[in-house]
Amino acid sequence: MTAALKHSLADLEAPASLLSDQPQTRTRIAVAYGDGIGPEIMAATLSILDLAGADLGYDTIEIGEKVYERGVSAGIEPESWDTLRANKVFLKAPITTPQGGGFKSLNVTTRKTLGLYANVRPCVAYTPFVASKHPGMDVVIVRENEEDTYGGIEHRQTSEVTQCLKLISRPGCEKIVRYAFEYARSTGRKRVSCFTKDNIMKATDGLFHQVFDEIAPEYPEIEHDHWIIDIGAAMLADQPERFDVIVTPNLYGDIISDIAAQIAGSVGLCGTSNIGEDCAMFEAIHGSAPDIAGQDVANPSGLILAAVQMLVHLGKPDVAERIHNALLATIEDGIHTPDLYDPDVSQLKVGTAEFADAVIDRLDLKPRQLKAVQYHTAPEPAEVKVLSRKVPPSKPFKQLVGVDVFLDWDEPRRDPQRLAARLKYVSQSSGLELQMITNRGVKVWPSGFPETFCTDHWRCRFVPRQAHEKFEQDVSTTPKQLILLLTHLDNHGLDVIKTENLYTFDGKPGYSLGQGQ
Known part of the structure; x- marks a missing residue:
């Protein structure tokens, strides 16, 4: 049995108490194996974490398709919330959300229920080992995660017209904008760009832009600018080197973060973090891909990189650096899963488990051509001030x-x-x-x-x-x-x-x- 299958599929049905044989001093996180390819890429990721010395304990919860099929429209059992709130850190594999009425996206529900207001997605090109039209691309999308049209407040009002409410609050804007600047400061980035559509939505997007302009002067060492979302997205796709950190409302962030991931090389190579004041969730950005489930061909890189972000968040930057550099060395050595395999640059086509084993074999190596990563401090600030709550402003008439x-x-x-x-x-x-x-x-x-x-x-x-x-x-x-x-x-x-x-x-x-x- 390969190291990547240490967390075998048989373990998925065991209760968390049986899976948690590690000493109680270990940092405990909640884990969900998800649907489709989720169990395979989670098993691979956890094996890497264990052998890299992450020193984590796992409390497993069940979410997604099986829970929906039991008639739970939220996709998560009520008691699982207790596990998430107790652990405060959640590593989640992709799930399948049933199509049609009555079912809510569990991703959106989790983000909003646990107050995970900041979605952070690094998008980096790995050329020449992974094809990209933008070899130097290195952009981080910071997306507001709780508001905007993702409130999901919709109504059919007449036989011909439906509506969706777009809700933007000053505290929500303050949190995400300040987070973006704090992230830039703590990671040594030089510019924060704001994307809105406030030439049309002057009240809602206008508020987001206004708060951005109010907060930016507090960070004089960081350049800042504002783009209308349409030309900003076009420029991101054509000249991503113009951007460093982008902060944007929820809907635009959802769209441009996938665009940025794809033009960097592949959505399969991106992980993402969802950060709140008390809890955090880490996940790959791709879906559950049920068409290739159980075939040992899925690329686990997105979830591995999400786990790297999780380790930094947990104050384990040395382990995060070790895993991330090993992943880069594996890609650089041409060991690629089928989604990335290119006969002109790849050396070996491998499956999910074998790719994880290759990363494990390189845990003490750094890439030779790709830029090695260094993690010294967590990019997530411990606290993000919300001025309108901490110091109530005088209310307007x-x-x-x-x-x-x-x-x-x-x-x-x-x-x-x-x-x-x-x-x-x-x-x-x-x-x-x-x-x-x-x-x-x-x-x-x-x-x-x-x-x-x-x-x-x-x-x-x-x-x-x-x-x-x-x-x-x-x-x-x-x-x-x-x-x-x-x-x-x-x-x-x-x-x-x-x-x-x-x-x-x-x-x-x-x-x-x-x-x-």
Whole structure:
């Protein structure tokens, strides 16, 4: 039996107490073998950790496909949370999430439940041993992990329209932006770049950019810049040497981190860490690949490199350095799994277990051509300050100045002029005046264009009559007026599907204008 199969598949069914025969003084971590290729690459990774002297104890939990099949829609049993919270460090193999309604991504659930706000993904090219168009690429993506559209708050509102809420908070922005600068400082990196789309999403992405600009001056030794996500992503794909550390909201980070991993060489070579104030999770970035499961052909490098990040986080930089350099030496010697095998550069095609054995054989070696790694201090800061929580700022003056009422209105002609006339009649005794109607964000009344395509989903903005007449934005309305308006709309058979109150903060609108307004 090879060393890489020391953690045999038979062990996967044993309870954690039977697997944990190591002395209790060892650092204990939670481990999940996952689905598909997960058990094979986890067995390989744990064998390397053991023989490199990581001195870890393992508490195994079951997650993923088998748990889903038992009817647990979260993919994890309630008692497994106790293991994760007790160990605080989680090494996780890929899992399979069932497609279709009713099942939530366990990755997202774990990150948010345990407060793992920072996703950190180093993307490094290993040319000429692994093909890449960017031989010098060495970029770290720091992705916000808890907010944005990944709140998963979605609603179907009409027969034609669904919505997804994008939530961005100041504390969330402060944590991830400060983390990115702390990471850059502690790892000797020179620049932090912020990617947003605040030319369009001025409130949400605008807040992220604003916080970035506020925090950057606290790190004068680190250069900083901001890119709109579309041109930033294009430049990352074409000229990654322009970037060092990139910090970005959740959705953009999810996309560009896979792009960065692939253009560096392969998503199979990337590990990732998910860091919180109390807990951390480490995983490969690829999926469970059920089509090659059990064939001993999967590349374990991504999970091995995730384990390297875990060791640094645990304060074991010497072991992390030993394993990482051994992995680089193995790749440099042309010992490659089938996904990386190239007859022009590879010397030997090996399977999962044999690749792990090759890494173990090189634990005292360093690469000759690839850059050897050195880990002296953990890149994860012990604490990331959140100013808005630790030192509560003075709250801005908040004033209710109107309401957006969303209607499901499917009159055959879908004529906004007809809808406006009806709304003006219905609302005349409420003290509120119709100011604007939009359809999918585009102003269609007043002064809309017949070319604008309209669905059955209408945003109707009402403001106090005196504000409408004087073109003022800071005239207050009252909750009673809003209730009266909604009562009138209901009495006249208008289908209200949602409302959003409009506020100003210190006189500045806390809501967007309609496109074309």
